[in-house]
Amino acid sequence: MAKHHVSATLNGNDVEFLCETQQTLLEVLRDELHHTGTKEGCGTGDCGACSVTLDGRLVCSCLVLGVEARGKSIQTIEGMAEGTSLHPLQRKFLEHAALQCGVCTPGILIAARSLLERNPDPSEEEVRFWLAGNLCRCTGYNKIIEAVLDAAREMRGG
Amino acid sequence: MDTKVIKPEAEGRGDRTLKIVGTSPVRPDGVPKVTGLARYGADYALPGMLWGAILRSPHAHARIRSIDSSKASALPGVKAVITSADFPEQKYEFVGPERVAINFWHMTRNVMAREKVLYEGHALAAVAATSKIIAEAALRLIEVDYEVLPHVIDVDEAMQPGAPLLFEDMITRGIDPPPNEASNIAKRIEFSIGDLDAGFAAADEIVEMNFKTAPVHQGYIEPHACLARFDNKGQGEIWAASQGHFVVRAFTARLLDMNIGDVLVHPAEIGGGFGGKTVIYVEPLAAALSRKSGHPVKIMMSREDVFKATGPTSGASMTVRIGVKRDGKLVAADGVFKFQAGAFPGSPVMNATMCGFAPYNIPNVRSVGYDVVCNRPKSAAYRAPGSPISAYAVESVMDAVAAKIGMDPLQFRLVNACRTGTPTVWGPKHAHDGCAETLKALLAHPAYAAPLGRNQGRGVASGFWFNNGGESSATVHVNEDGTVVVATGSMDIGGSRASMAIMAAETLGIEYEDVRAIVADTASIGYTHVTGGSRVTYATGIAVVEACRKVITELCARAAMIWSVEKDQVSWEDGSARRAGAGKHEPLSLKAIAAKRALTGGPIGAEASVNAGGAAPGFASELCDVEVDTETGSVKILRFVVAQDVGRAIHRSYVEGQMEGGAVQGIGWALNEAYVYDDAGHLLNAGFLDYRIPVASDLPMIETVLVEVPNPNHPFGAKGAGEVNIVPVMAAVANAINNAIGRRMTELPMSPPKVLAAIHTAPGK
Ligand code: FES
Ligand code: FES
Numbered sequence: 077m078a079k080h081h082v083s084a085t086l087n088g089n090d091v092e093f094l095c096e097t098q099q100t101l102l103e104v105l106r107d108e109l110h111h112t113g114t115k116e117g118c119g120t121g122d123c124g125a126c127s128v129t130l131d132g133r134l135v136c137s138c139l140v141l142g143v144e145a146r147g148k149s150i151q152t153i154e155g156m157a158e159g160t161s162l163h164p165l166q167r168k169f170l171e172h173a174a175l176q177c178g179v180c181t182p183g184i185l186i187a188a189r190s191l192l193e194r195n196p197d198p199s200e201e202e203v204r205f206w207l208a209g210n211l212c213r214c215t216g217y218n219k220i221i222e223a224v225l226d227a228a229r230e231m232r233g234g
Numbered sequence: 235m236d237t238k239v240i241k242p243e244a245e246g247r248g249d250r251t252l253k254i255v256g257t258s259p260v261r262p263d264g265v266p267k268v269t270g271l272a273r274y275g276a277d278y279a280l281p282g283m284l285w286g287a288i289l290r291s292p293h294a295h296a297r298i299r300s301i302d303s304s305k306a307s308a309l310p311g312v313k314a315v316i317t318s319a320d321f322p323e324q325k326y327e328f329v330g331p332e333r334v335a336i337n338f339w340h341m342t343r344n345v346m347a348r349e350k351v352l353y354e355g356h357a358l359a360a361v362a363a364t365s366k367i368i369a370e371a372a373l374r375l376i377e378v379d380y381e382v383l384p385h386v387i388d389v390d391e392a393m394q395p396g397a398p399l400l401f402e403d404m405i406t407r408g409i410d411p412p413p414n415e416a417s418n419i420a421k422r423i424e425f426s427i428g429d430l431d432a433g434f435a436a437a438d439e440i441v442e443m444n445f446k447t448a449p450v451h452q453g454y455i456e457p458h459a460c461l462a463r464f465d466n467k468g469q470g471e472i473w474a475a476s477q478g479h480f481v482v483r484a485f486t487a488r489l490l491d492m493n494i495g496d497v498l499v500h501p502a503e504i505g506g507g508f509g510g511k512t513v514i515y516v517e518p519l520a521a522a523l524s525r526k527s528g529h530p531v532k533i534m535m536s537r538e539d540v541f542k543a544t545g546p547t548s549g550a551s552m553t554v555r556i557g558v559k560r561d562g563k564l565v566a567a568d569g570v571f572k573f574q575a576g577a578f579p580g581s582p583v584m585n586a587t588m589c590g591f592a593p594y595n596i597p598n599v600r601s602v603g604y605d606v607v608c609n610r611p612k613s614a615a616y617r618a619p620g621s622p623i624s625a626y627a628v629e630s631v632m633d634a635v636a637a638k639i640g641m642d643p644l645q646f647r648l649v650n651a652c653r654t655g656t657p658t659v660w661g662p663k664h665a666h667d668g669c670a671e672t673l674k675a676l677l678a679h680p681a682y683a684a685p686l687g688r689n690q691g692r693g694v695a696s697g698f699w700f701n702n703g704g705e706s707s708a709t710v711h712v713n714e715d716g717t718v719v720v721a722t723g724s725m726d727i728g729g730s731r732a733s734m735a736i737m738a739a740e741t742l743g744i745e746y747e748d749v750r751a752i753v754a755d756t757a758s759i760g761y762t763h764v765t766g767g768s769r770v771t772y773a774t775g776i777a778v779v780e781a782c783r784k785v786i787t788e789l790c791a792r793a794a795m796i797w798s799v800e801k802d803q804v805s806w807e808d809g810s811a812r813r814a815g816a817g818k819h820e821p822l823s824l825k826a827i828a829a830k831r832a833l834t835g836g837p838i839g840a841e842a843s844v845n846a847g848g849a850a851p852g853f854a855s856e857l858c859d860v861e862v863d864t865e866t867g868s869v870k871i872l873r874f875v876v877a878q879d880v881g882r883a884i885h886r887s888y889v890e891g892q893m894e895g896g897a898v899q900g901i902g903w904a905l906n907e908a909y910v911y912d913d914a915g916h917l918l919n920a921g922f923l924d925y926r927i928p929v930a931s932d933l934p935m936i937e938t939v940l941v942e943v944p945n946p947n948h949p950f951g952a953k954g955a956g957e958v959n960i961v962p963v964m965a966a967v968a969n970a971i972n973n974a975i976g977r978r979m980t981e982l983p984m985s986p987p988k989v990l991a992a993i994h995t996a997p998g999k
Contacts, residue, residue: 103366107366115276116276119536122922156269157269170260170264173887180505211929212455213452213506213895213927215894218890218935
């Protein structure tokens with residue numbers, strides 16, 4: 077079983093890895109590149125815990141093969157803060173207590189950042205529909221929605 | 235969102251100024267959780283680590299004639315294969331209090347099938363190999379010879395004479411004299427007070443209804459996962475996400491026949507549990523594989539495994555009859571609750587029989603429960619286990635009774651609400667208020683008077699949960715610079731480190747930011763029971779405050795030494811030691827005393843271990859507005875209000891979060907969630923696509939009303955806040971649907987086909 081040699085960038089840094097054909101990007105990130113911030117909740121594309129961006133596009137990394145990342149730019153939760161300064165979404169999630177267990181949080185933060193890149197001024201309903209693919213079993217979503225709306229407000233400078 | 239805090243006049247603590255309790259500071263473990271650096275059960279790795287994989291039964295019920303793993307063992311990369319033969323037999327006995335009794339004979343069979351597989355997904359062998367891919371390939375090489383047996387899943391069918399038996403020699407407990415014949419009924423329980431017949435004879439109106447509920451899963455987003463490193467000298471370590479690492483240690487040691495002290499369990503961050511991670515599944519398997527292979531072994535369940543092989547809560551079949559006087563006074567209530575235990579005894583039916591009628595003062599009550607085994611995974615605790623199920627039946631009938639006598643459903647409940655001194659069906663009298671206060675809060679809420687539109691309806695319901703105390707340990711250490719570390723043995727599932735830091739800072743009179751709260755491993759702190767039963771803020775909180783008080787005593791002694799005065803001359807106020815009377819000494823702050831610790835006797839710290847009694851129960855009353863689409867039968871939640879007695883909110887936002895989360899879990903239970911089986915007993919919806927939990931776009935903002943009737947037995951008045959919020963939800967939704975379309979929904983989930991069928995049935999049928 078010859079493995080594939082893949083080069084990509086991960087949070088802006090060059091990475092190379094070897095992977096099996098059937099290994100998902102999620103498995104590569106977690107097991108080969110030791111970036112365990114991206115979580116597996118289902119492995120079938122139904123929970124959003126594994127959300128990352130691939131060349132800027134929001135994807136479930138459990139539905140992408142490791143080899144498909146070849147030459148692409150992967151962004152994960154580990155790259156969201158700039159150095160020691162948290163992204164406004166990260167800060168607002170903490171301030172609003174938008175996480176209880178926190179296992180859904182990395183995926184939701186990545187998905188929410190994608191939303192705000194496209195729509196800096198979303199309505200509550202738009203946030204709810206954008207995040208409908210990200211399951212959270214703990215919070216009932218109130219504080220997640222509030223945190224995203226508050227972060228959007230701050231990022232708009234308002 | 236629209237959050238209100240109601241402080242009843244009888245509070246008695248209103249004059250006390252609390253600085254930090256009741257605020258919402260950022261949690262101590264927050265930053266790693268938003269940066270992806272927090273480590274959960276699946277995030278640990280060790281050098282030389284192997285991957286474990288588990289062979290699971292494709293049959294709902296079968297005898298295991300033989301297991302041949304020789305081909306799997308021979309596959310290159312496979313380092314160990316285990317079956318039930320690698321675990322010692324356990325004695326058949328129920329240990330612990332009846333409500334949560336454990337039988338290790340059952341537990342060892344649940345983690346690894348022996349004579350029979352009892353549900354699809356039941357583990358019966360496991361392998362450890364150098365990669366996931368090899369481990370999975372090895373599973374396919376294990377040859378199992380099954381004798382497939384007839385199976386039974388529905389609780390009413392499982393109770394029928396002639397039903398396929400899971401245990402051919404199981405005699406029902408709790409019946410005197412015991413029956414002669416084996417059955418699937420593991421236990422019968424009955425509680426009663428008063429004279430039921432006389433009570434019903436005195437009633438002006440009686441309503442009786444039957445109900446069915448489907449099993450539902452806790453649905454935590456993190457699948458079970460652990461890493462184990464065991465050696466052949468009989469010692470080992472486990473990194474696991476659980477609701478109780480001491481319980482993981484005790485159960486794993488027991489199933490592997492090891493001393494408890496030889497197993498060290500590290501608390502990984504836990505990605506949700508809701509009761510489902512108070513038991514063990516993968517931990518003893520990883521440990522046994524590690525012991526056999528000599529390498530660390532990691533096991534991660536798939537989502538399919540989680541649905542098929544871990545605890546959902548029971549499905550149930552129930553009959554409830556309630557009798558009332560025309561003036562609204564309840565006179566009699568009778569409930570029969572039959573619960574699916576799953577493959578091994580131990581459904582939460584006893585809780586159900588106790589909690590169902592608990593919110594009310596009813597002179598004549600009988601409450602009967604049956605614990606029934608069937609070919610489905612063994613039930614595990616789920617948020618106020620048992621109580622939401624019986625509440626669905628009782629609170630639906632309460633609604634029908636109120637309608638029959640023409641009373642407002644909240645006023646009707648208020649007239650009958652339990653108070654301190656009201657008898658319970660299980661014996662002791664209620665020792666706390668709180669029920670009536672939640673009802674009054676809802677009556678006063680603007681939502682209760684808001685107008686409704688076409689096909690819209692409003693429902694209310696109430697609920698009770700015991701809450702819990704029990705064994706907890708905490709240490710408080712003063713650091714060299716005067717900051718403080720608080721360590722407890724309680725797994726933090728929803729922000730408890732923040733609550734512990736708040737209570738410590740408040741007690742010591744220092745800043746929240748100067749306190750660091752952590753969860754210690756099983757070797758570093760005293761025994762602490764699971765994070766469950768809404769016990770941590772109460773019991774572990776008491777341990778933290780006690781440890782802080784010991785530290786204060788020591789700080790005062792150090793100050794006395796510095797000042798060369800008697801200890802009783804020194805008191806602690808606002809974070810500083812102060813000398814009584816004469817003002818010639820400046821107060822000594824905690825930081826100042828810490829700086830002089832070496833000169834006054836060395837490090838300052840204390841441990842406190844408690845077995846906390848005196849927990850006060852939780853009550854919740856909830857309101858739900860729905861809109862029913864009469865063409866599709868689909869139900870939209872328009873508004874949902876939770877009024878819950880929390881005693882005293884320690885961290886306000888996390889208390890609100892518990893209430894919001896509990897309500898939404900209940901909404902999923904009410905409308906969508908169910909285990910769906912085919913005729914062969916295979917679970918058809920073992921994934922989040924087909925087992926649909928609520929998503930953000932299904933919901934409005936949940937509104938919370940924090941009712942605070944303090945518990946005098948806790949230093950700050952806290953009651954458990956995690957569970958009772960789910961109890962009334964299904965009934966509130968059902969009552970709202972009835973209000974909208976005039977049909978009583980007596981089966982969960984109230985999915986579109988069922989609602990549509992109800993619409994097409996004549997009302998009153
Ligand atoms: S793990 Fe990828 S969507 Fe759930
Ligand atoms: S915070 Fe636990 S799943 Fe979202």
